[in-house]
Amino acid sequence: MEILSRVHARKLVxxxxxxxxxxxxxxxxxxxTEIDLFREAYPDRFFSxxxxxxNMMSFAGGLAREGFYPFIHTFAVFIYRRAYDQxxxxxxxxxxxxxxxxxxxxxxxxxxxxxxxxxxxxVMRALPNMTVVEVGDATEVETLLDAIQPVKxxxxxxxxxxxxxxxxxxxxxxxxxxxxxxxxxxxxxxxSSGICTEEAMRATRVLRERDVSIQHLHVSTHKPFDDPxxxxxAARAGYGVITMENHTLLGxxxxxxxxxxxxxxxxxxxxxxxxxxxxxxxxxxxxxxREYDLxxxxxxxxxxxxxxxSLHITESDLAAVRLETAHSExxxxxx
Amino acid sequence: xxxTHENGHWQDEVRRVAQGIRRRVLEHTIAQNGGYLSQACSxxxxxATLYVKVMRLGPSIAPKVPPPFPGVPSQHNSAAFTGAGxxxxxxxxxxxxxxxxxHYALALYAALIEVGRMAPEGLAQxxxxxxxxxxxxxxxxxxxxxxxxxxxxxxxxxxGSALARRLRGETGRNWVFMSDxxxxxxxxxxAVQALSFYRLDTVGVYVDVNGQQCDGxxxxxxxxxxxxxxxxxxxxxxxxxxxxxxxxxxxxxxLPPDGRPLFILAYTNACAGLPLxxxxxxxxxxxxxxxxxxxxxFASYLAAMN
Numbered sequence: 001m002e003i004l005s006r007v008h009a010r011k012l013v014x015x016x017x018x019x020x021x022x023x024x025x026x027x028x029x030x031x032x033t034e035i036d037l038f039r040e041a042y043p044d045r046f047f048s049x050x051x052x053x054x055n056m057m058s059f060a061g062g063l064a065r066e067g068f069y070p071f072i073h074t075f076a077v078f079i080y081r082r083a084y085d086q087x088x089x090x091x092x093x094x095x096x097x098x099x100x101x102x103x104x105x106x107x108x109x110x111x112x113x114x115x116x117x118x119x120x121x122x123v124m125r126a127l128p129n130m131t132v133v134e135v136g137d138a139t140e141v142e143t144l145l146d147a148i149q150p151v152k153x154x155x156x157x158x159x160x161x162x163x164x165x166x167x168x169x170x171x172x173x174x175x176x177x178x179x180x181x182x183x184x185x186x187x188x189x190x191x192s193s194g195i196c197t198e199e200a201m202r203a204t205r206v207l208r209e210r211d212v213s214i215q216h217l218h219v220s221t222h223k224p225f226d227d228p229x230x231x232x233x234a235a236r237a238g239y240g241v242i243t244m245e246n247h248t249l250l251g252x253x254x255x256x257x258x259x260x261x262x263x264x265x266x267x268x269x270x271x272x273x274x275x276x277x278x279x280x281x282x283x284x285x286x287x288x289x290r291e292y293d294l295x296x297x298x299x300x301x302x303x304x305x306x307x308x309x310s311l312h313i314t315e316s317d318l319a320a321v322r323l324e325t326a327h328s329e330x331x332x333x334x335x
Numbered sequence: 336x337x338x339t340h341e342n343g344h345w346q347d348e349v350r351r352v353a354q355g356i357r358r359r360v361l362e363h364t365i366a367q368n369g370g371y372l373s374q375a376c377s378x379x380x381x382x383a384t385l386y387v388k389v390m391r392l393g394p395s396i397a398p399k400v401p402p403p404f405p406g407v408p409s410q411h412n413s414a415a416f417t418g419a420g421x422x423x424x425x426x427x428x429x430x431x432x433x434x435x436x437x438h439y440a441l442a443l444y445a446a447l448i449e450v451g452r453m454a455p456e457g458l459a460q461x462x463x464x465x466x467x468x469x470x471x472x473x474x475x476x477x478x479x480x481x482x483x484x485x486x487x488x489x490x491x492x493x494x495g496s497a498l499a500r501r502l503r504g505e506t507g508r509n510w511v512f513m514s515d516x517x518x519x520x521x522x523x524x525x526a527v528q529a530l531s532f533y534r535l536d537t538v539g540v541y542v543d544v545n546g547q548q549c550d551g552x553x554x555x556x557x558x559x560x561x562x563x564x565x566x567x568x569x570x571x572x573x574x575x576x577x578x579x580x581x582x583x584x585x586x587x588x589x590l591p592p593d594g595r596p597l598f599i600l601a602y603t604n605a606c607a608g609l610p611l612x613x614x615x616x617x618x619x620x621x622x623x624x625x626x627x628x629x630x631x632x633f634a635s636y637l638a639a640m641n
Contacts, residue, residue, distance in 0.1 A: 068502070
């Protein structure tokens with residue numbers, strides 16, 4: 001599988017070339033949020049706002065009212081925890097086209113509880129007018145900017161940086177409000193988001209070999225959450241539904257799926273994989289994913305629970321999986 | 336724009352408008368048995384000087400009688416509007432006005448009426464269900480263009496507008512009306528820091544330093560003084576003026592901008608023009624009459640004002 005580096009850094013420069021109204025705001029994390037190349041390319045459109053996020057959010061509101069597109073970049077925690085009031089009143093209430101790029105979701109940073117965004121989707125999803133998107137691979141980072149540009153209101157993006165795998169074919173861009181179908185099956189409906197999708201793909205490969213049939217959808221749009229493919233997949237699942245997210249179980253993907261199922265009167269079992277209403281601490285990503293049951297093995301164990309049978313899958317079975325870039329199954333299905 | 340009143344000097348017009356603000360707000364407070372009365376007393380000359388002398392505004396482009404609330408802004412509501420039109424059209428060379436201390440909304444509505452930008456009957460909608468003439472104004476309220484009710488956010492928003500306008504080559508100035516209580520908030524200082532850093536000297540801030548806040552005297556709630564030297568240390572250009580003197584209020588705006596954001600600290604008396612209010616100290620934030628007798632006393636005073 002292809003691994004790409006600094007995808008957003010390069011993409012933003014290329015994409016913003018013919019968009020003079022796009023302005024980047026930084027809160028002292030320019031290199032860490034991959035906007036250093038933008039700063040070099042377009043110094044007149046780059047504004048360092050310092051470590052002062054409240055002011056930055058309201059400033060962005062002012063810029064957006066005058067017709068600019070402020071692209072705010074910082075760690076996710078500093079967006080929604082530090083400046084929520086400002087996001088609500090200066091950006092979300094007036095439905096202004098600010099873009100909030102929040103980096104270091106959940107276990108992707110060893111920076112500890114102060115740096116790990118574990119409830120950002122819950123918080124931003126609750127805010128009226130806010131669109132909430134999360135990227136899961138390099139293709140989504142590359143194609144995200146075009147996908148959200150038509151949105152007239154604010155968009156919160158749960159972002160990835162650094163070395164990112166290409167899970168999805170480069171010719172299949174992120175589409176707002178459309179989940180990607182990664183495998184077709186009828187035993188279990190599996191919905192994963194963000195970095196959990198790679199873990200889920202690892203597990204579904206092995207599960208398929210054990211004759212477990214899984215309908216796997218990767219979800220990148222958390223709000224609006226109205227893709228009919230979600231309910232369709234859940235309705236077809238023989239044994240039940242599983243959600244998998246690098247986020248607290250309260251208010252994220254698992255909650256959104258539960259809401260959709262309950263409102264449709266779909267009486268099926270739902271197992272939510274995610275952080276069980278707990279803060280986490282500073283450690284490596286693989287360690288945290290194992291420690292907090294967010295990895296491929298955690299998914300296998302939950303599948304076994306739903307099936308009521310042991311599949312005799314070990315950690316080494318999962319580690320042996322070599323993932324290839326996936327074509328969307330939805331496309332084949334449409335044919 | 337310098338407006339010379341037909342029958343005298345602009346200072347006389349400021350005094351007339353200021354007296355009108357006090358009279359309308361007092362009248363309203365008596366009728367409703369409550370209101371943000373002290374804010375009108377302390378800010379009357381400031382708002383009047385801004386509208387009569389300081390701000391370069393075009394004529395109002397908004398309906399004289401404020402239209403009903405159009406619903407909150409959203410992708411499904413194309414009818415949402417702001418109250419900016421009462422301050423004239425947005426144009427590159429014209430000024431903008433941002434009311435930060437939105438608890439002063441009643442005083443602002445009264446000012447808009449006195450300078451002919453809103454119909455007097457508009458005030459009858461104040462705090463009525465379905466009206467835009469809200470008690471704590473928001474962006475849809477007459478004369479407002481941002482939502483600052485949480486306090487401490489408007490200066491940053493105005494800074495964003497000022498930066499955007501500079502990027503577009505616009506020359507109009509951006510006036511912000513703040514209360515002194517907002518200088519207890521960290522965001523205000525973040526904003527001053529950024530305005531100084533980016534040399535946004537098109538931003539001019541009037542601060543009503545009346546020393547009062549919700550809990551009472553600011554020196555007992557949380558002191559902000561010495562405000563002048565604090566702001567200067569943050570890189571602002573600061574003038575401390577007598578807040579009920581039109582000449583003193585207007586003079587700093589005549590100076591050519593010098594790269595620093597301009598702060599005019601208007602030291603005011605929250606009972607100015609209404610000595611009866613002194614009896615209510617130290618709690619002046621929101622005046623609700625304690626008895627029918629007290630209300631009658633204020634009503635008699637109002638009758639004498641007319």
